[in-house]
Amino acid sequence: MKLRILFLRLISLVTYIFLWAPVIVIIVFSFSANKYGIKWDGFTWKWYAALLENDMVRETCLRSLVIALITVVVSTFLGTITAYGLYKLKFKGKQLLRTSILLPIVMPEVVTGAALLLFFIKLSPLQLGYTTIIIAHIVFSTPLAVFVILGRMQRIDWSWEEASMDLGATRLSTFRRVIGPLLMPGIAGAAALIFPWSFDDFVITYFVSGIGNTTLPIYVFSQLRHGSTPVINVIGTLFTVITLIGLLATKMAEKRSRTARL
Numbered sequence: 001m002k003l004r005i006l007f008l009r010l011i012s013l014v015t016y017i018f019l020w021a022p023v024i025v026i027i028v029f030s031f032s033a034n035k036y037g038i039k040w041d042g043f044t045w046k047w048y049a050a051l052l053e054n055d056m057v058r059e060t061c062l063r064s065l066v067i068a069l070i071t072v073v074v075s076t077f078l079g080t081i082t083a084y085g086l087y088k089l090k091f092k093g094k095q096l097l098r099t100s101i102l103l104p105i106v107m108p109e110v111v112t113g114a115a116l117l118l119f120f121i122k123l124s125p126l127q128l129g130y131t132t133i134i135i136a137h138i139v140f141s142t143p144l145a146v147f148v149i150l151g152r153m154q155r156i157d158w159s160w161e162e163a164s165m166d167l168g169a170t171r172l173s174t175f176r177r178v179i180g181p182l183l184m185p186g187i188a189g190a191a192a193l194i195f196p197w198s199f200d201d202f203v204i205t206y207f208v209s210g211i212g213n214t215t216l217p218i219y220v221f222s223q224l225r226h227g228s229t230p231v232i233n234v235i236g237t238l239f240t241v242i243t244l245i246g247l248l249a250t251k252m253a254e255k256r257s258r259t260a261r262l
Helices: 002-029 046-053 055-088 094-100 109-123 130-153 159-166 171-199 203-208 216-224 230-261
Strands: none
Touching: 002 230, 046 055, 046 230, 055 094, 055 130, 055 171, 055 216, 109 130, 109 203, 130 171, 130 203, 159 171, 171 230, 203 216, 216 230
């Protein structure tokens, strides 16, 4: 028994090292004085200062941030009402619809990007740009929100909804005052997953961005084509830190919600 536990701990340790080693390497070399960022030549903060002075990085970062925030708001809203309808309503083809919502998640990103590109060029009056990027991100993010919130709905005591409506509240008022707060951990979790997924997306964005609408991941890719630079390591480090902060904030919000209910 002890040998089995030791073996499982060893496997867990190796897995964590495998997952985190590349991230740790990027973080370490973001502080290296080496101008190529590929070996250690002493500690420095200058690459972080260089990042702040880079107008292109600021522009692409702001563009990615705006796109991700709009995607989070719209996808979470659509995901919430879709999940509620799928969970509460009964209609023909419900299971087929529920399964088909998975398609944008399970399809290869190259296929989704190419399909959206053809749609925007052949069937849509929209020009490739900000709007097409946001629509594409909403397309592949909303299904994620649907299934995260559906999972939360399965743990809700729906007798609260029945009690509220028995006391005279409308369905909309009940959803806003009773069901909404109960769903909030699931909504927050969906938003926390969608934001980095949208902010970091490269493949689909590359297809539908058009000319002059470079996002931060596309900028990073274009820079890497000309060789590694320390600024790319800094961007990777900031991505990691921001994602970890978002996950920790979500966990703390969920913990506070549980404490408040108790």
